Amino acid sequence: MSYWSVVKPAAEKLLEFTDDPSIAKVIGETAAHLLYEKKFTIGAKVVTIETTRMSSDWNPEFAAYRRFNVEGEVINVHDAHGLCFEVKHTDGTVACYDPWELKLRSKNV
Known part of the structure; x- marks a missing residue:
């Protein structure tokens, strides 16, 4: 197709x-x-991906928690300033990512 x-x-x-x-x-x-x-969806297992298409409007305080090429779980969805996903990394830290910065690892069914 x-x-x-x-x-x-x-x-x-x-x-x-x-x-x-x-x-x-x-x-x-x-x-x-x-x-x-x-x-x-909330509960989805993801891997964060560093891309060249990075938003410039991340709050510096929150941007400090962002990690790339690590696994995590989607714990919340935000769309007040554009769609982003809150991810809890395996080390326990939490950060938000744009959709194109995530890759689905497996889905929590």
């Missing part, structure tokens, strides 16, 4: 609701937000 074969029908469905590109963009961003929330 190709990327386009999945994306095109969804985009066509979206056009049933709006022909305004700015609204379509918001709907697309909301869909991405929902996918991340579905993927990284």
Whole structure:
């Protein structure tokens, strides 16, 4: 199954609701937000990933607790200033990460 074969029908469905590109963009961003929330549920086992796409708006006090290439568990989800996930590292420290800074290790079912 190709990327386009999945994306095109969804985009066509979206056009049933709006022909305004700015609204379509918001709907697309909301869909991405929902996918991340579905993927990284509370209790999900994750590995933190250091990327070149790092947000610059992290509070320095909280940024000090961020660790990369370590395992942890999602303990909370925040979306007041954009979607982020609170992760408890195996050493007991807690920090928040953007969705693209996490990789799913296994899901707590």
